[in-house]
Amino acid sequence: MGFVDLLQSIIPPALFFSAPLIFTALGGVFSERSGVVNIGLEGLMVMGAFVGIVFNLAFADVLGAWTPWVSIIAAMVVSAIFSIIHAVASVSFRADQVVSGVAINFLALGLGVFLTKQWYGKGQTDMVSRPFYTSDIPFLSDIPIIGDIFFKGIYVTSYVAIILALIVWIVLYKTSFGLRLRAVGEHPMAADTNGINVYKMRYIAVILSGALGGLGGSVYALTIALNFSHATIVGQGFMALAAVIFGKWHPLGALGAALFFGFAQSLSVIGGGVPLLADVPQVYLLIAPYVLTILALAGFIGRADAPRANGVPYIKGNR
């Protein structure tokens, strides 16, 4: 297998693996940048996957080709609403945000599987009939080499994810909304005295993380898993959280980290069939993404400074 072939068999899957992580990690960036720790990303993804699949199954006949798109929007909406629980607990009720996030994880999985059993009478849904399919990007895919590697047989959602990361970067760093959001996560009282409603900003940020987590979960479900069960989302949310921290709470950093995870993961699966790596015992390929992340953190990424007020409930009037 030539090098280009190798890239061609690794890059598109890497992009497809990364997309759900990118979406969810961007949600995490919003939430944590506003000062709300979000361990609940996993649960938000579960909710997104559940809703995306259920919606897809229910409306495939009505919506036709639009089904997957409408499904992920439905998943975003429902997960956004679901995330309000975390917002209420950690913003209004001054809950320990880690604890509340853990509760979100348990709750989403419990509810998802419980409702699946209620509605379908079994522990997993059917396969959706209208998932996302890969496509070639017109024109770009005709570029030699580059086109083959980056623009052939790729899910549109992967591009959406990358573009969204850029948008989030612009929103956070170039708009007044972003300035306010970051201020709330660094020094909520300063923001408050500048007339910014800290609670509102944090609610918005958590709800955005819900929407994006739901998007991540539903994209995972509609590109990769194609049905919903207790085993659909297992740890991807935690990987997204890791991408947030690895990426130093920066949208483009999170994008890079998620792409790295996706690349490493696709390499670990594909590697078995790549002559160069065929002799490497599979376990090394499997653990490579995780070990590399640790080494990167220990070696050159180093200390990551969280937003200063991350995890601290804001109590108005407290000095």
Next chain:
Amino acid sequence: MDYVIEMLNIRKEFPGIVANDNITVQLKKGEIHALLGENGAGKSTLMNVLFGLYQPEKGEIRVNGQKVNITDPNAANDLGIGMVHQHFMLVEPFTVTQNIILGNEPTKFGGVNIKKAEKEIQELSDRYGLRVDATAKISDISVGMQQRVEILKTLYRGADVLILDEPTAVLTPQEISELMEIMNSLIAEGKSIILITHKLKEIMQACDRVTVIRKGKGIGTLNIPDTTVTELASLMVGREVSFETKKAPAEPKETVLNIENLFVRDTRKVDTVKGLNLDVRAGEIVGLAGIDGNGQTELIEAITGLTKSHSGSIKLKDKNITNLSPRKVTESGLAHIPQDRHKYGLVLDFPIGENIVLQTYYQKPYSKNGVLNYKEIYEKAKALIEEYDVRTPDVYTPARALSGGNQQKAIISREIDRSPDLLIAAQPTRGLDVGAIEFIHNKLIEERDKGRAVLLMSFELDEILDVSDRIAVIFDGEIVANVKPEDTNEQELGLLMAGSNKEKAGAE
């Protein structure tokens, strides 16, 4: 009426405490109006009410004669009221401009138009002589400039009334007089100012009228020309106060702390202590005077073992303690009242009793073979709390629930009780009221009289001048002068602290 602001019969309660009890303040247009009171008197609370951060339980606010309801800081802004808070409200990783426009951003195509804002702010700064670099990051600029940023922030929002909450507490004498000038130029532009302070001299110097608050109650408003420092002081405290700390002349003995040619780097790997030499002898209090950021923090951290020095030596009673761990340094006979009592001095969630043994928990009788003896610990704590008059319901109460002054007393009791050879006190009276300050000053002098060496670091020149037997001025990581308090004054000290000595030396 020509009052811009009237706060009439304001009452504000916090759980278990009436912070403002029927206070009235009226601000005339174009005046500098002082708000005077002890710590905890309720000054900040009153102003936070005016700024919309708190809602009063009772009372009425009028702006230009109109009754208003100030629900939040935005409402205050709209009414032309701006506030510079006691603790700066600046987002450190942001630039000056970002901080100023926050919440009020000019936009272009939906994005923040930062270029335009920068230009506007630079212009505004120049107009009032504020000398602020609009593009600098807050974490990179001095405290003085941070304060000017805060002032700029109110001006940018078009404030006509500025509330300055203890703006001088963190400034050098020179910076203070600069601030006074700025205030005058603001008045000249038609603004009105409320200045909170408990420094009487400043009030006499800069203000037109003063309202005195004591224990949440308004005592009255006076015209500055009609009053004196002594009158204001007794109004504020409610009794006669002596301004001089009484103490016998020092009798310095052998050298306890000896620092030679010390170099220390800060977290950014920049030298902040550069070849510093300092001696402190038994039986004397050495005051370390200097503007914040000239290496005093790193110096103290290096002595106490919290930071490593990279060359030079520190000796405590002839024992070399350079780069020993904090534990070893403590055991060698050093006690340290830290600058930031919440960050370093206390584990706020521990009971007071456990805070009392924070450095000695592992020693007998507090623990034996690694097992704690709570009976001994709490007995000790009870004894100290009694002796130092720490007001707390009991020794099991978390330190967090104590007032600032009582927290500080607990720390001091712990440190002094270890009978150290050297006591380092960093800003020991910051944020405390007159009573507590008196108590602490007397304790320091008492320790001196017992033959201990005391190093007192403070940004308050009054304190340095009152308490020290000798003053070491630190500038740019070096001791640039050693002077006796009786041979100097605030003005001269201020100049030394600003490096006049060194510059002169360089010029020669």
Next chain:
Amino acid sequence: ACGGGSDVDNGSEGDAPDYTAAIVTDEGGVDDKSFNQSAWEGLQAWGEEHDLSKGEGFDYAQSNDASDYLPNLTSLVRDDYNLVFGIGFLLEDAVSDVAGQYPDTNFAIVDTVVDAPNVASITFAEHEGSFLVGVAAAMKTESDQLGFVGGVDSDLINKFEAGFVAGAKSVNPDIEVDIQYVGDFSSADSGKLIATRMYNDGADVIYHAAGAAGNGVFAQAKDIKQNDPDRQVWVIGVDRDQYEEGEIGDHNVTLTSMVKRVDTSVQEVSNLGVNGEFPGGEIVEFGLADEGVSAAKTNEEALTDDIVTEIDNWKEQIINGDVEVPQTRDELESFESSL
């Protein structure tokens, strides 16, 4: 249809037996589209046959976790079921333990062997079924390149692999089979990636023996078909007839499936129990002859007559004993050299 083939049920038709049976699933419910579901269907059919209803005469207990196997088995024993099935080799230890504890109860284990006098071990000749789908694949391929995606690299799945390769090479010794294991039976994403690579590398028929991970293989095949309806991509399903999984628009990418009649086996073993002929301590193997394993022929469009003929031809030979299908990689090697 094949349930009727057993000769034991005639006498007991109609009257409710005092013999009761239940199954314990492995991780995954009775709706897993795989052999938990198959087993439950078999038990339900058996219940119907004897006029029993769920909870009265037959039932199931679902395991959510490996630690649930034993309590589930035990609770069914203690509910006085006469015969308790452990569905799947994962339950081997649990069945072996509980069989020792309750020697008076009958147990059966599917897909592996537990050596105890009160346990019937139900196995299937997966290698033979795999041989037939290998034949189909070899007939269908245009690139002479096939893929095999296994779940976990174990003796059981190696049987599928060996049979498949043997079948394909028997038709055309030049065919290459690209073999890769997912590492588990659940990672559909990994399954999809592996399939992506195999199809990219030129394989046009992939046989998966990877449980839910195999869903990824279907997903990838359908994806290719969606983009390029003219391209030749096929999947061979496993355990049940996975025809449904292959539907994509007007096409269907499921060439055939290696069907394991777990349902029949459960039904038959239960009936043996009813008749007092419970095969305790024995290994009951279901193979081609009794339709215990087979190649599904649902996709008539894809499975042309000559392919079907060829399959039936080889099936004959295997049943006759003319062809001995290899079960391990070693056996495969000597099989290949004998070609």
Next chain:
Amino acid sequence: MTSNKAFNILIPLISVFLGLVAGAIIMLIFGYNPIHGYAALWEGAFGDLYVFGETVRQVTPYILTGLAVAFAFRAGLFNIGAEGQVIIGWLAAVWIGTSFEAPMIIHLPLAIIVAALAGAIWGFIPGLLKARLGVHEVIVTIMLNYVALYSANSIVRNVLSDNEDKTEKVAASASLASEWLQGLTYFSRMHYGILIALFAAVIMWFIIERTAVGFELRSVGFNKHASKYSGMNVPKNIILAMVISGIFAGLAGSMEGLGTFGNLNVKSGFTNLGFDGIAVALLGANTAFGVVLAAILFGALKVGALNMPTEAGVPTELVDIIIALIIFFVASSYIIRWFILRFKKEEK
């Protein structure tokens, strides 16, 4: 004022109560009879000696993983990695248990100690990285969970067996299983590990509350700066906390390897013991005694849940929802506290 101690007991109780009420409401909404549902749950957890034994069996590792998470929490660290430490401890225990035979008095303690050590190493890595390089322990422990899972699978397959998906059973001399206990409980898998778990809880209580080491750990957990100021070695304490945390989790793994299962399977996913341990620790307010009570509650809920589908038709996941809500209520203790205080005021 209602004292803090009273709140610390009251709030978990109220949370559990509210969680169960919410569960009942959900059952009503979906047309189940909550009384039947909860009766089935109770029956399934305590109805007879067999299920009681099974409940104890489930409680055992929960106590240990709960302690693991709680211990780290007390030192200000969030150990999401208990999961991986469980797997590694399990692997180590089984490795020792299957590799040789020796008198029980040596073999069993050795297997347990090696499991604890393995867990300790798995805790040491994130502890070291946190203490020396400031690397976030949450991310390192998440990563190590996967490393543990895949490595253990590979070792089972390639080292401890000949390409099988499980190891042999551990030698009788390394087994925690007890015929006596099994006989007593109609062959439940209850084993002697519960004694180890309870003993570990006592150890945690003693270390944290009674020793100078515990004093340091708690101090570091609350305020690193003040701890450093007062002469404590903060990095050392961070590492120590993670190591001890890992030991508890490693022990939990040995409970499964030497007690419940007696071997190690290739796992397709996590055991969830470590993740559930987070919930146990949080409900137990990170105290040893609280963890034991919370583990009993969660163990009973999990085992009892198995009985709900058959007896009352209620899906087992209802229990997960209830657990989630309980944690949620514990998290929102501020609001519960507020309600209590208001209630009291109105009474007066």
